[in-house]
Amino acid sequence: MSKQTPLPFADAQTGLHVLQALLQQRSLLAALETMHAEVGDIFQVTLPLFDPVFVTGPENNRQLLVTGRDQFNWRTESDAVTKLLGHGLLVEDGGNHACLRHQLDPALSKKQVAGQIGQMVAETDRVLANWPADGERDMLVEMRKVALLILMQTLFGVDFLPHLERLWQPILQLLRYISPGLWIIWPEMPRPGYAQAQQAVDDYLFGIIGERRAAGDTGDDMLSRLVRLPEMNDKLIRDQLLTIMIAGHDTSTALLAWVWYLLGSHPAAMARAVAEVEAVVGQEAGGITAVSLPHLTYLDQVIKETLRLYPPIHVGNRLTNCPVQMQGHTIPEGMRVMYSIYLSHRHPAYWDEPQAFQPERFGREADGGKKRPSFTYLPFGGGPRNCIGAAFAQIEAKVVLARILQQFRLELLPQEVHPHMGATLEPRPGVLMRVIRKQ
Secondary structure, three states: OOOOEOOOEOOHHHHHHHHHHHHHHOOHHHHHHHHHHHHOOEEEOOEOOEOOEEEOOHHHHHHHHHHOHHHEEOOOOOOHHHHHHOOOHHHOOHHHHHHHHHHHHHHHOHHHHHOOHHHHHHHHHHHHOOOOOEEEEEHHHHHHHHHHHHHHHHHHOOOOHHHHHHHHHHHHHHHHHHOOOHHHOOOOOOOOOHHHHHHHHHHHHHHHHHHHHHHOOOOOOHHHHHHOOOOOOHHHHHHHHHHHHHHHHHHHHHHHHHHHHHHHHOHHHHHHHHHHHHHHOOOOHHHOOOOOHHHOHHHHHHHHHHHHHOOOOOEEEEEEOOOEEEOOEEEOOOOEEEEEHHHHHOOOOOOOOOOOOOHHHHOOOHHHHOOOOOOOOOEOEOHHHOOOOHHHHHHHHHHHHHHHHHHEEEEEOOOOOEEEEOOOEEEEOOOEEEEEEOO
16 A cells, blocks of 8 residues: 655744744735745645645646546535525536536627627716716725626626615625635634625515516526526526626626726836727727727736736635545545635746736737746636636726726825735725826
């Protein structure tokens, strides 16, 4: 019998360094970076009641997402995400996941999304109409408004603006409910306010499902497609709508807010993005089209670099369903394995100056055209379970950024911003900017 190599973990010296990083930077991400630097691409966190294995790097990512994916389950019945989303796409495995993905894919195809660009512009304008001619805005808040209105209009075919204020806090409460916390080691911990928040959101979702069924709608948005499927009852439709609503808008919120922070922190990059928007799409809403968007190449690089530095879904969570061999180590059955997208995106073996904001690294001429190994960059995951909304998110980001740059000059105000590990990796306490309407 071959001898099994124990999983690497922090020795006393590394443990001290991890603790120092945690205390000095007040960031779990900094602690994980220290562990990665000193222990390697696979390591185990050894805390009371919490001992997951963290993996990163292209080799481990490929095994977990593609070649060995059948050895891992996404669904964990005790996790808050599963309790909230029920049988939503995100928390299903195997055949159930494949079936749901087949049913949801048409509403999120690139062709379908391209036809919704005009709606994205219109919903962005509804938020911008309330911006001052010269004043301050928290872009984390404003981008959440935009993301919610766009998602609900384009994918569900409903006007969410009349419900935005009423459901704002319930939605934030649900995001807090599924954010990393003590529920991972104490599934039954009390969660004050959650039941009322879920009830408020559920009442709204079941309401629009009932209205669409009664209308006999023949539209091609996601909600209309789902209510026409005989195998879909209201509860299963609710699970898909809530999954898309929560996961879809929150990831876009984080991405857009980080873009504004990074552009505001790098005036030369901001100036280049503004110049490109003016040259490619001009000043009118009608300039933003499926034909013009691909020519916003620098803005595309900014989006990609933002996703590298601050991937909204910064870690993936799996559970082994059998003993798994990874890099010569045996991970037992029933072990929580977390693959760190954040660490992969800042891996010094694959990225020059990994902490630096350098959009040009995604240009065709970057690194002499040299291609990085697959699975070093995975802001939308990888393999058969890659993000179903990847095309939607990338088109939406370009539309929103371009439309705002058409109408406003933006300046970052002095503030301390740090990445917060919530349901997504978002800038906290926010991104406060001065917004000046162009004449």
